[in-house]
Amino acid sequence: MRHELPIFQPKDPGYADRVHESFRLQQAMALIGAELPVVEPGHVEIHLPFKPEITQQHGFIHGGVVGMIADSAAGYAANTLTPAGTSVLTVEYKLNLLAPADGERLVARGEVVKPGRTLLITRAEVFAIRREQWTLCAVMQQTIMAMHGKKEGVE
Template identity: 35%
Template sequence: MNVDYAKQALASQPFSVLLGARVVGFGDGAAVIELDVRDELRQQNGYLHGGVLAYAADNTLTFAAGTVLGPQVLTAGFTIDYLRPAQGDVLRAQAHVVQSSRFRATCRCELYTVDNSGEQLCAVAQGTVRKVS
């Protein structure tokens, strides 16, 4: 799989399209997905909703695993720790494969918010992705 395939795969996910997610890095056991922070993605205190961060972690973990397992993969499970409120202009999720076998991969993801003052780590996630037949 290459980055063009990954972009097409993301574009085929209606929820990803709704959020405006985009693949900005893909290959060699890693993936990066970004989305612009918009008002309708915020919670009542003005921070990016935790569900949006969880979506980004889930998808980016799975895309990273897909670089080593192939395109037919599903998330088997993941955990996320929210480190600070997510504020910024862009959410960037960066995932990489920690360990893989023929049928499973364990991946780690760091989520940053980015604005003109730089980037700030707001959450970390780890998950397992499995190959489907």
């Protein structure tokens, strides 16, 4: 994706560790086998290997799973730009499924479009990769709410 966007400066020098720790708390990501190999200011990638358990009736990765990784990638991209002690929560997103998620793996690339103190606008693209050919299978636009002083975890 990497559109012509400004270079963002994180407000928390420990943003990458904070985002990785938050990702580890997401049991849903562990359940589907997702990984978080790229965490940069305003940009995150989630990689998901193919597993038969996450497919729909045609053998493609389910659209709900595509939405999960797009939502998380863009949400974590937003979280890279929030201050320490701030968590994020999705307010809304619009997902367009463009092609079947038919690949050996999926890559969701999330990035911040416009950071704000309370609301951040993000987007994501999800690619299905088969034999190293990348096919854009979904695009998403999202609004994220920064929750200042709200700790993550089950209380």
